[in-house]
Amino acid sequence: MTSINQQLLTTLTTAPILDRLCRADMARLLPYVELKELAPDEVLFNPGDEADSLYYILGGELTLHSSMPSDITLDHGYLGEELLLNRASYTGGAKANSSGCRLLAFHGEDAKRLLSQDSTMIDLFLASYTRHHDQEPWEVNLNSEKQTQGKKGLVTLLGWLLVFTVPLLVYFLTAPLDITENARTFVSVFLVSIFMWAFKLVPDYVAGMLSILVVLVLGITPSDVVLSGFQSSGFFMAMSIFVLAVVIVDSGLVYRLSLLLLKLTPCSTFFYNLMLTLIGLLFTPILPSANGRVGLISPLLKDLLSSLKFTAQGRDATRMALSAFFGVSLFSSIFLTSKAINFLVFTMLPTQVQDSFQWSDWAQAAAITGVTLFALFMVLSYLLFNTDKHPELDKSQIKLQLNILGRMSLKEWGAVFGVLLLVAGIVTTSIHKIKPAWIGLAIMFIFLALGSLSKKSFREKIDWPFLFLLGTLIGLTRTLNYLGLDQLLANKLSGLQQLMTDNFYLFVLVLFGVILVLRTALSTIATIVIASSVFLPLANIAGVNMWVVGFIILTLSEAFLLPYQSTYYVLFKGINSPQPLYHEGAFLRFNIWMTLFRLFAVYASIPVWRAMEIL
Numbered sequence: 001m002t003s004i005n006q007q008l009l010t011t012l013t014t015a016p017i018l019d020r021l022c023r024a025d026m027a028r029l030l031p032y033v034e035l036k037e038l039a040p041d042e043v044l045f046n047p048g049d050e051a052d053s054l055y056y057i058l059g060g061e062l063t064l065h066s067s068m069p070s071d072i073t074l075d076h077g078y079l080g081e082e083l084l085l086n087r088a089s090y091t092g093g094a095k096a097n098s099s100g101c102r103l104l105a106f107h108g109e110d111a112k113r114l115l116s117q118d119s120t121m122i123d124l125f126l127a128s129y130t131r132h133h134d135q136e137p138w139e140v141n142l143n144s145e146k147q148t149q150g151k152k153g154l155v156t157l158l159g160w161l162l163v164f165t166v167p168l169l170v171y172f173l174t175a176p177l178d179i180t181e182n183a184r185t186f187v188s189v190f191l192v193s194i195f196m197w198a199f200k201l202v203p204d205y206v207a208g209m210l211s212i213l214v215v216l217v218l219g220i221t222p223s224d225v226v227l228s229g230f231q232s233s234g235f236f237m238a239m240s241i242f243v244l245a246v247v248i249v250d251s252g253l254v255y256r257l258s259l260l261l262l263k264l265t266p267c268s269t270f271f272y273n274l275m276l277t278l279i280g281l282l283f284t285p286i287l288p289s290a291n292g293r294v295g296l297i298s299p300l301l302k303d304l305l306s307s308l309k310f311t312a313q314g315r316d317a318t319r320m321a322l323s324a325f326f327g328v329s330l331f332s333s334i335f336l337t338s339k340a341i342n343f344l345v346f347t348m349l350p351t352q353v354q355d356s357f358q359w360s361d362w363a364q365a366a367a368i369t370g371v372t373l374f375a376l377f378m379v380l381s382y383l384l385f386n387t388d389k390h391p392e393l394d395k396s397q398i399k400l401q402l403n404i405l406g407r408m409s410l411k412e413w414g415a416v417f418g419v420l421l422l423v424a425g426i427v428t429t430s431i432h433k434i435k436p437a438w439i440g441l442a443i444m445f446i447f448l449a450l451g452s453l454s455k456k457s458f459r460e461k462i463d464w465p466f467l468f469l470l471g472t473l474i475g476l477t478r479t480l481n482y483l484g485l486d487q488l489l490a491n492k493l494s495g496l497q498q499l500m501t502d503n504f505y506l507f508v509l510v511l512f513g514v515i516l517v518l519r520t521a522l523s524t525i526a527t528i529v530i531a532s533s534v535f536l537p538l539a540n541i542a543g544v545n546m547w548v549v550g551f552i553i554l555t556l557s558e559a560f561l562l563p564y565q566s567t568y569y570v571l572f573k574g575i576n577s578p579q580p581l582y583h584e585g586a587f588l589r590f591n592i593w594m595t596l597f598r599l600f601a602v603y604a605s606i607p608v609w610r611a612m613e614i615l
Contacts, residue, residue: 008035011058012029024255027401031110044093047092051090054111066132092132155199170184171185198521204469229473229474230471233347234344234470237343238340240443242463246462250411270386272323272391280293280325280328280329283296290328290332305317315384315586319381322377322590323381341470345532368609373597418447422436476529481537519560524558528557536550544615
């Protein structure tokens with residue numbers, strides 16, 4: 001290790017405030033750290049300059065021209081805290097003294113994100129700032145917030161108008177139909193939730209809770225039916241996977257594995273793209289949230305683009321962005337544990353079908369779809385974005401990041417143990433007859449009992465709103481079945497039932513069209529709920545394997561044509577600001593091809609499913 005790298009390592013692990021970071025966050029911070037040498041009397045920044053960096057003094061002295069009555073001489077500590085305190089520009093100026101100065105510079109929004117995630121650290125940086133200045137650092141831009149609220153006002157008004165009118169119309173217009181009063185009431189209540197989801201009037205779980213509350217108050221179904229989602233194996237399996245994911249991420253295991261894979265990657269654009277895609281694939285079965293996976297891969301992508309010095313918005317940078325994004329999102333339906341919404345479809349299957357499609361069986365049946373999507377993605381990205389550049393990644397930085405991480409901690413070994421125990425338990429289900437959900441629950445108990453997951457992490461890092469939504473959705477779909485609405489829909493759609501039996505290829509095309517129409521107005525979750533509620537009962541009556549139809553719904557519902565249709569793309573798009581890294585137009589055009597490839601991959605899977613006697 002060079003002396004410079006050793007100094008970086010020592011400073012990051014021993015400097016005040018920085019020593020509060022965990023090793024994984026120190027390693028993530030490293031790409032945004034620069035060792036800066038100031039010549040005697042050289043200016044570091046002037047009053048009013050953009051506050052884009054935080055500095056830590058390693059040696060020498062600086063004069064800080066602050067708002068204090070006199071200038072301040074600094075030979076240790078921090079300056080430039082404005083970066084972390086929401087100031088657009090520096091309050092004062094800083095210049096090296098006659099002996100010069102050596103500093104560590106922490107640059108940009110990514111450094112800000114890592115250094116400000118702990119409220120105690122923010123308090124400490126605020127204290128450092130106030131020692132240098134005699135004014136409050138906070139700045140809030142109220143005008144931009146008012147403009148945003150104004151744009152949303154009309155859409156929100158339309159949404160509430162539909163909430164209060166359409167369900168009532170449906171309730172009265174369905175009076176002549178041969179359905180029960182409770183069924184009519186439930187349909188109207190469920191429509192209220194659908195419009196709330198479509199227009200984002202309230203958080204998703206609140207809309208689901210409203211339907212549950214009305215069903216309970218009006219006695220539409222017994223409480224053990226509408227609340228059954230909260231005692232289902234799918235709910236507990238999802239909760240267990242969320243807990244395992246938090247332990248894996250917090251331990252730094254995922255980041256360590258990513259660095260090790262990059263260290264072993266040959267110096268080639270093709271292999272860097274392949275490795276990014278494979279890292280995303282590695283995340284997919286163990287992190288049950290596409291948003292979470294995007295949050296992990298985005299900083300890694302920015303680090304790579306910076307290290308490889310690809311031209312911003314160029315073909316190489318856009319290809320890397322595609323590899324990162326589709327690596328974490330393309331295979332969401334391939335593994336049962338990839339997204340929590342998969343458990344909703346799983347719980348809608350009959351018990352005997354659930355037993356036939358546990359984790360390993362699900363992955364095996366879905367493998368042909370996943371392999372087809374992977375092959376088509378790699379070929380198309382190569383044909384459209386390949387260049388003759390031969391970049392080289394600075395492996396010394398990766399080695400330093402691994403040195404910062406040090407040896408594997410007990411938490412990392414615990415995470416490895418949890419993953420292996422879950423996989424072993426699932427694979428041997430046929431021997432011990434214990435449901436995977438209860439194995440996952442046992443692992444969660446072990447983590448909590450041994451302190452691998454703190455009370456704070458259990459409270460703050462588990463996606464409780466989504467788990468609550470999942471429980472309500474499972475209960476609402478079972479309420480729909482209890483009221484006989486699934487059979488009613490199946491009878492009304494007997495033509496689709498016949499189509500499913502006579503020409504499954506054409507049925508898939510019709511299903512694809514229905515999902516694309518639904519996705520123009522509804523979120524992925526709402527689309528999956530509606531499509532599953534309609535088409536899974538049809539499959540059951542037609543004698544078609546319900547898992548196949550449910551899997552196709554999950555695969556096709558992940559497709560999007562416009563950015564607003566995908567929450568995790570909106571999150572990923574954040575790396576493109578304030579300075580664009582990839583060409584968004586080329587990215588979205590490529591995504592249209594991938595939408596069509598999803599349909600092609602399903603078609604390619606049908607003969608295999610028939611050969612496996614699944615279909």
